[in-house]
Amino acid sequence: MLKNKEDIKYIACPKLEAYAATSHAFLTRTGGTSGGVFSSLNFDLRDGDNESNVKYNKTKAAKVFGFNPLNLITVNQVHGDNIFIIDKKTPLSKKVSADAIITNLKGIAIAVLTADCVPIILLDPLNTAIAIVHAGWKGTLKKIAQKTILSMSEKFGTSVETLVAAIGPCIGECCYNVAESVVKLFKNTFPDYKEFIKLEKSDWKLDLKRANYIQLVCAGLLKKNIWTANHCTSCRKDLFFSYRRDNKKTGRQMSFVMINK
Numbered sequence: 001m002l003k004n005k006e007d008i009k010y011i012a013c014p015k016l017e018a019y020a021a022t023s024h025a026f027l028t029r030t031g032g033t034s035g036g037v038f039s040s041l042n043f044d045l046r047d048g049d050n051e052s053n054v055k056y057n058k059t060k061a062a063k064v065f066g067f068n069p070l071n072l073i074t075v076n077q078v079h080g081d082n083i084f085i086i087d088k089k090t091p092l093s094k095k096v097s098a099d100a101i102i103t104n105l106k107g108i109a110i111a112v113l114t115a116d117c118v119p120i121i122l123l124d125p126l127n128t129a130i131a132i133v134h135a136g137w138k139g140t141l142k143k144i145a146q147k148t149i150l151s152m153s154e155k156f157g158t159s160v161e162t163l164v165a166a167i168g169p170c171i172g173e174c175c176y177n178v179a180e181s182v183v184k185l186f187k188n189t190f191p192d193y194k195e196f197i198k199l200e201k202s203d204w205k206l207d208l209k210r211a212n213y214i215q216l217v218c219a220g221l222l223k224k225n226i227w228t229a230n231h232c233t234s235c236r237k238d239l240f241f242s243y244r245r246d247n248k249k250t251g252r253q254m255s256f257v258m259i260n261k
């Protein structure tokens with residue numbers, strides 16, 4: 001559901017909104033200060049935006065959504081399956097390489113940056129623990145979402161029956177052609193790959209949202225506890241950065257979740 005706070009448009013998951021102890025948002029590209037291809041709410045320096053713009057955007061999002069910018073935790077996303085576990089002993093100043101973050105600490109906004117890949121938020125309402133996942137096709141293939149759930153179970157005693165998941169905006173199958181070599185990799189790992197990969201004329205189309213939805217169901221989540229955003233980052237240039245559409249030079253939108261203080 002598209003909403004706005006001040007001039008920042010964002011997508012919120014109604015299932016997560018039902019839990020007042022947490023805050024979350026899948027931010028769009030609107031309401032920031034960056035220009036050109038980074039216009040305007042860009043959170044990443046990778047493709048050459050300047051530091052002061054990104055800092056302004058972080059500070060603004062923090063103010064609008066009510067978290068301390070110093071407690072905004074992102075990771076160096078590497079399309080792997082490493083999970084960053086944040087507990088009381090974790091030093092927050094050091095940037096680690098990972099593609100998912102989990103915590104049960106209050107006031108820590110855990111976030112991923114995306115421009116086509118899928119951001120996924122997980123909430124364990126019983127143990128008040130949260131996770132955020134970055135899954136492109138490589139992370140999806142490595143089952144990063146499933147591994148994050150396992151990590152939550154080990155660390156916080158999370159049970160999948162009560163876990164709530166929100167699959168955020170990413171590139172849709174309408175715009176996501178993949179090479180046959182990628183299809184083969186999925187074929188080898190997912191017996192039900194035909195549920196999310198289709199041959200259309202001569203193009204292989206990958207539905208990342210569906211692939212991750214199936215992965216969550218296979219992990220044991222109840223279908224009623226999974227919500228999926230319906231926007232395609234490539235189709236909606238007005239709302240989202242898209243790595244593919246913008247020829248690999250673009251900004252990154254942020255998605256975050258936090259246990260409120």
Ligand SMILES: [Zn+2]
Pocket residue numbers: 171172173174175232233234235
């Ligand atoms: Zn599309």
